[in-house]
Each structure stands twice: as structure tokens, then as C-alpha cells.
Amino acid sequence: MTDFTRRSAVKAFGAGALAVATIDSAAAAAPQPATSPPAFTGNFQPKPLKFDPGKLDGLSERLIKSHWENNYQGSVKTLNAVRTRLSAALADKDAPPAIYGGLKREELHRTGSVVLHEIYFDGLGGNGQVAGSIKDALGAAFGSYATWEAEFRRTGMSLAGGSGWTILTFNQHTGTLSNHWAWDHMHGAAAGLPLLALDMYEHSFHMDYGTQAAKYIDAWFRNVDWEVVDQRYRRAIGASRA
Known part of the structure; x- marks a missing residue:
């Protein structure tokens, strides 16, 4: 940066x-209401990890x-x-x-x-093996799954040494799959539903890999839970057809 x-x-x-x-x-x-409406209520709770963090690969x-x-x-x-x-x-x-x-x-x-x-x-806790309707959809959108993965990796590396996210998104307006570059938490395509997110802030990998962002991305891909991604994709397709 x-x-x-x-x-x-x-x-x-x-x-x-x-x-x-x-x-x-x-x-x-300032005068305070007796009870706050939902828009002004801070009651979000952390979501527990669905996997054992000691069993990831890399x-x-x-x-x-x-x-x-x-x-x-x-x-x-x-x-x-x-x-x-x-x-x-x-x-x-x-x-x-x-x-x-x-x-x-x-x-x-x-x-x-x-x-x-x-x-x-x-999106973590899996074996990294892509399968299901999302694999076919990525192949149709990018020409092949390998092309999608190459572009996703390239987008992630474009943020290495800085900060941001690489996000696989299904756009409900255009009906397309895209890899998006996000400099921070506020960059997102209008009508885009995130299916898979790669955190490229240094806190997500520096403890293990230092500046070797490419090795972190390799390890991340080995742990992707594609069943979860496929479920998100099928829900996104269903919502766009409703």
C-alpha cells in the first residue's frame, strides 16, 4: 500500500x-427511547467456528x-x-x-x-476439492474451473502487501459469477451475493507466512469447503429466480 x-x-x-x-x-x-428499534440495536453475536482450527492444512x-x-x-x-x-x-x-x-x-x-x-x-474446514453445481457454473462463466482459479489467485495476489478481500460473487441483477477485488470491507458490487471470500489483510496470514502471500493462498485453497460454497450458490440462484 x-x-x-x-x-x-x-x-x-x-x-x-x-x-x-x-x-x-x-x-x-440526549433523550433515549424506552426500547430501541432494530436499526439501532447492537445485539450481534460472534458466530462460532464450524471446524476444529487445529486440523486445517497449512x-x-x-x-x-x-x-x-x-x-x-x-x-x-x-x-x-x-x-x-x-x-x-x-x-x-x-x-x-x-x-x-x-x-x-x-x-x-x-x-x-x-x-x-x-x-x-x-468457507474453511473442507478438503479443497471443488464439486457440485458451482464447479460447472464456474467452468461455464470462465471457460474452465482452472481459469477461474487462476484469476481468483491473481486477484488475491494483487492485494498482497496491502489489504482487502477477493470475493467470488453471484450478481442477482446480471445473473453472472465474478471475482471482485475489494480494497476494504465496503467494496462490493451492487446486487452481488458473496459466495466465497479470501481475506488478504496481513492479519489473516502474516503469523504463519510473513510476506509469502502466495503460500497462504495455496494453503487456503487446500482448506476450502466447496459444499458450503455450492449451497450458497444454489440459494443465490433460487433467490434470483423467485
Whole structure:
């Protein structure tokens, strides 16, 4: 990542943190509803891992537990905190619009982080052998499964040394399968349903592989649970036909 993009990211995160801190000080004085509606309720709970983190091939238990406990659960906790603060911010008529905008940005960012991390972890625990309707669909969309995999890997490596996600998406509007590049948790194609997500933030591999991102991607592919991906794909197709 360049110095410019790093400075931009720090500035953006700083704005979100400032918004949260500012609303904290105003929350006590703002009128609070007896019960909060769902849009302002922070009751998300971490989703347990569906596999034994000590039995993955090439991804250590220490790495997976750190990723799940610190990065994923950190986003769950922050999302809950931000959503409860939005109600107080909305009631504070004197708050500058930028304050509310900072909270809404952080809400979007943390929502994306929670969703993508859950898709990432749910996609692990398999034997890496692709099968089912998703294999045929990828072959039809990309010419062959091998071509899809090569493009997915290339997209992942384009983020190595920086941050972001590589996401296999079914688009309900266009009816197509695509691999998308995402610089952060907020990049996603409109009408796109994520089927498989590869976390390319350094926290997802640096503990095991340092800067050797390609080896991490190799290990990740060996552990993909394609049955889960196939189930997501069939649900996406069904929803698009409804």
C-alpha cells in the first residue's frame, strides 16, 4: 500500500473514531427511547467456528484463533457499539452532519467486516476439492474451473502487501459469477451475493507466512469447503429466480 493510501485510511478511521467519541459525550444528555428499534440495536453475536482450527492444512490453530478472536470479534463488538450510538446521534439535533456521517461510515465498514469474516470462516474446514453445481457454473462463466482459479489467485495476489478481500460473487441483477477485488470491507458490487471470500489483510496470514502471500493462498485453497460454497450458490440462484 502506498504512503498516500495508508494516510488516507488512517484519516478515515480517525474520523470514525472521533465520531464515536463525540457521540459518547453527547449520549447522556440526549433523550433515549424506552426500547430501541432494530436499526439501532447492537445485539450481534460472534458466530462460532464450524471446524476444529487445529486440523486445517497449512493454517495454524494460533493464526485462526487470533484472526477469529481479535479481528472478527473486534468488528462485532464495534458494530454493536456504533449502532447503539446512532440513536443518540440522531436525537442530537445540534450535532454537525459530519459526526453522523462518521458513524454511518463506521457502521458500513464494520458490517462489511462482520459479514465477510463470517463468509471467510464458513468457507474453511473442507478438503479443497471443488464439486457440485458451482464447479460447472464456474467452468461455464470462465471457460474452465482452472481459469477461474487462476484469476481468483491473481486477484488475491494483487492485494498482497496491502489489504482487502477477493470475493467470488453471484450478481442477482446480471445473473453472472465474478471475482471482485475489494480494497476494504465496503467494496462490493451492487446486487452481488458473496459466495466465497479470501481475506488478504496481513492479519489473516502474516503469523504463519510473513510476506509469502502466495503460500497462504495455496494453503487456503487446500482448506476450502466447496459444499458450503455450492449451497450458497444454489440459494443465490433460487433467490434470483423467485
